[in-house]
Amino acid sequence: MDRLSNLLGAAALGVADDAERAARAAGGLSASGTTALLALAEFLGGAPVGRVADVLGLTHSGAVRLVALLEREGLVERRAGTQDRRQVEVQLTATGRERAAAARAAREAVLAETVAGLDEDERVQLEALLGAVVEARVRARVADRRAGGEGGAWWCRTCDFGACGRPEGRCPAQQAAAAAAPAQ
Structure with a gap:
């Protein structure tokens, strides 16, 4: 590792x-x-x-x-x-x-x-990086569920939707799940 x-x-x-x-x-x-x-x-x-x-x-x-x-x-x-x-x-x-x-x-x-302790530039960088990490993990969970796995509890179960931007469509977990959803 x-x-x-x-x-x-x-x-x-x-x-x-x-x-x-x-x-x-x-x-x-x-x-x-x-x-x-x-x-x-x-x-x-x-x-x-x-x-x-x-x-x-x-x-x-x-x-x-x-x-x-x-x-x-x-x-x-x-x-x-x-x-x-x-x-x-x-x-x-x-x-x-x-x-x-x-x-x-x-x-x-x-x-x-x-x-x-982070300055504004570090906060902006960390926010972008964490968004990418969340997207990757949510995609992995969705793939696991599709393959018959358990997938675990919901990612956003303790989130503050307003803070993550979910109402505006900015939540990385929501975006990843929507992108992975089968076309209807």
């Missing part, structure tokens, strides 16, 4: 560990519980339990147990589906939204601290 690959792995692991730990502490939940709150707050609210399982990379039964835990904590509520009354949809409560916001702020503080 070359030095660049090793440094990337060390940086990715360290930043992920620190961001997850901060978000977990602020959210007061396990890693999967905190990730669920972030995803539900950003894009997953009102989704069926099966979709929660897919996004978080859990089994259906694992997602059911996680949702039950979050419900006992007063962070989510389950409702009959709007499209199919037999499905159960998951929605954050006001308390769940508050805890998600606290977890997001803690995660963002770690990420901001990570790049705080």
